[in-house]
Amino acid sequence: MTMSDEQLLSSDTESSDDQPAPTPGTDGLTDSTDIDTGERSATERTLLEARDLSVYYGKEQALDSVDIEIPEKQVTAVIGPSGCGKSTFLRSINRMNDLVDAAHVDGELVFDGKNVYDDDVDPVALRRKIGMVFQKPNPFPKSIRDNVAYGLRVQGKDDGDVDEKVHTALERAALLDEVEAQLDSSGLDLSGGQQQRLCIARAIAPDPDVILMDEPASALDPVATSKIEDLIEELAEEYTVVIVTHNMQQAARISDKTAVFLTGGELVEFDDTDKIFENPEHDRVEDYITGKFG
């Protein structure tokens, strides 16, 4: 039996309730004070790096010796045909694969200079630094306010200014104007696109460094999709965004870098998005992005 990502998220959040929140090994390393020039390409510092990263489910290999350096405060798109390991790669970044019994990881995933697979890293704390948004919007059956406050409460930040933080997160998620008058109504009563922005607000409320998104707009209509795309570009001013998408135009529109995985979990090419879409090095990549397969 395999667990869906939504189940993984809820099992994570369940367990985080009854665990104290020890400081992760990565804490304290993450507050670097790069001068933000307002130009995304100006900060090319690597925030996430996979080194010879392989993931197996039982004997089946889903990622094959991936090496990649993901820059801070940019949008990195992950594309490739179904089953090539995109979701597996994303989940390896914040150790969501830990929750899959059969999963086994080799190699390193370095976040801000620290291998997240080191023994002293607490995965629950790590997931607050590296938040995740899934394909299907999955608000909790709670009020809009409580959905966003959830991330703050589990990490013990419920120190009185929760309301302000809820407002800030909703504003950053470009949802505040639409819901300000109804913060106590259920998150489930929102439209699909609003629910997805609510999930983004929930992910950014604890002020993470990285937001992982696994096909966040694929269940949405074109208008809602375009709102999410605009939002992702804005989020990259403050956060490092890694997004899996099946939509080539979307990858080309919103990302700075693109990673192309092909069958067998191999990272075939990683480069500036313009280069990947205009003049890729590998014929297999060209065939994939021009729709010859996949």
Ligand SMILES: Nc1ncnc2c1ncn2[C@@H]1O[C@H](COP(=O)(O)OP(=O)(O)OP(=O)(O)O)[C@@H](O)[C@H]1O
């Ligand atoms: N929980 C799991 N248990 C066993 N095998 C899995 C599990 N999750 C993924 N796999 C296998 O690992 C491989 C990569 O899967 P993954 O979900 O990462 O692909 P993907 O690129 O995200 O595909 P899609 O585009 O369809 O979402 C596939 O062969 C898949 O069957």
Ligand SMILES: [Mg+2]
């Ligand atoms: Mg997937």
